[in-house]
Amino acid sequence: MAFGQLKPSSPTKLDGKTVNRWAIYKELCIAKSVFGINDRCLAVISSLLSFLPENEITVKNGLVVFPSNRQLSLRAHGMPESTVRRHIATLIESGLIARRDSPNGKRYAYKNEAGQVEEAFGFSLAPLLYRAEEISQAAKRIQADAALLKRKREQITLQRRDLTQMINAALADSPSSFWQNVHLRFRVIVDAIPRRASTAELQDILDKLTALRAEIDKALIQMNNIEEMSTNHNQNERHHIESLPESHFESQNIKMNDLKASSSSFTETTIKTSKPDPTKQISLDTVLRACPDIKDYKPTGITSWRDLIEATRTVSAFLGITRSAYHEACQVMGVEGLSATIAGILQRIREIGSAGGYLRSLTHKARVGEFSIAQMLLSLMKANRSQHALS
Known part of the structure; x- marks a missing residue:
């Protein structure tokens, strides 16, 4: 009945x-x-x-x-x-x-x-x-499920956007088989998203995208470490040659005049390119207060310059900053100065058309002494205070 x-x-x-x-x-x-x-x-x-x-x-x-x-x-x-x-x-x-x-x-x-x-x-x-309480509880459950579903869709959208930018930038810089395979896997995950997906289905998609993101982050860090090791090796090799006694070169039939000319040229280049560390007067706390958005890219927290460097390496990829632009800036600003600069670019990304082109412009200015990282951070902190005052 x-x-x-x-x-x-x-x-x-x-x-x-x-x-x-x-x-x-x-x-x-x-x-x-x-x-x-x-x-x-x-x-x-x-x-x-x-x-x-x-x-x-x-x-x-x-x-x-x-x-x-x-x-x-x-x-x-x-x-x-x-x-x-x-x-x-x-x-x-x-x-x-x-x-x-x-x-x-x-x-x-x-x-x-x-x-x-x-x-x-x-x-x-x-x-x-x-049945009023039963009806009320059922409505609350449905609203909670709908909110969770919306949140999962937003998270997937953010992951898709970031991964697309990172993969496209990597393929433009180095269309290797590794990145082509990553792009293929990314498309397989994205193309499998149902038009009317359940929360469980969206969570599965999000887990796959998050795992792929972690794999890409790890690969980028490894690539940067290899390049840094290669750079350090070349510098050590040059220092080693500089330290060899003259008798060694004589035994190898190397003319001393050529060696002196090379040594003089290298010394002049070193004097011209060596600049004071731009971050000596800047604390990590200052960078984080001026550029709070960078914290979103290091879930475990940024407590050291190393953490900031890792976060900005990841950010540089999906901002479309090529490795050549990254390393050129690193040579001029230093790795910590570059990290602070990229954090600043991220903070102002809505006002910047091309992050890669903007970084190259700042690198040129820094090379001729027309760019101050401290001044950039000061301007960002003033802008942040103005926004808080308006809100």
Whole structure:
């Protein structure tokens, strides 16, 4: 036997309970799939609720309404009476309303001399009052699931955007088989996203994208480490040759005049290119206060210059900064100065058309002494304070 055909809970069990009719209606609209009803059923139940004398559904105000099918049809935006009857049956079957039949099957009410309803026959809305908490919880679950689904979609969108920029920049700089394979795997993951995905499906996609991102970050760090080792090796080799005694070169039939000329040239180049470390007067805390956005790219936190360097290496890839531009800037600014500069570029990325071109411009200015990292950070901190003041 359907719930709606049973006698609803006794009035004593519902005494003291109250719920706003339109509040529960809104919750029912959200949770309609849970209770197996559609939009037309909602139109009918809205019509039934409109016949209550007060906004609050309570035993005191009366739980039975007794409109005719004609009246229901008019308040349900002209829905045909046959359709109204069909959806009433669905609402009864779903346990959201119940019949309270009169002896002759008609809907009417007995009123006292004051015009107050003493007894009514028609449709009881007691099930709505009885199940109010159940309906409310179902609506909250659906809203929470929808919010989680939206959040997962946003996270996937952010990961897709970052990975696309990183992979495109890497392929433009070095179209190796490694990056081509990474691009292929990325497309396989993205193309598998369903148009109507569940939260579990989106989480699976997000996990795969996150794993690919971690693999790319690791590969970029390894590539940069290899290049740094190669650079250090070349420098050590040059220093080694410089330190060899003259007798060694004589035994190898190397002319001393050529050696002296080479040594002189190298010394002059060293004097011209060596500049004071631009970060000696800059603390890591200053960089982080001026460029707070960089923290998002190091979930474990930035507590040292090494952490900042790793974060900005990752950022440089998806900003479209090529390795040649990165290493040229590193030679001029130093690795810590470059990291502070990239953090600054990230902070102002909305105002910058091309991060790679902008870095090359700053590198040129730094080479001729026209760019100050400290001044850049000071300007960013002033801009941050202005934004906070406006907000």
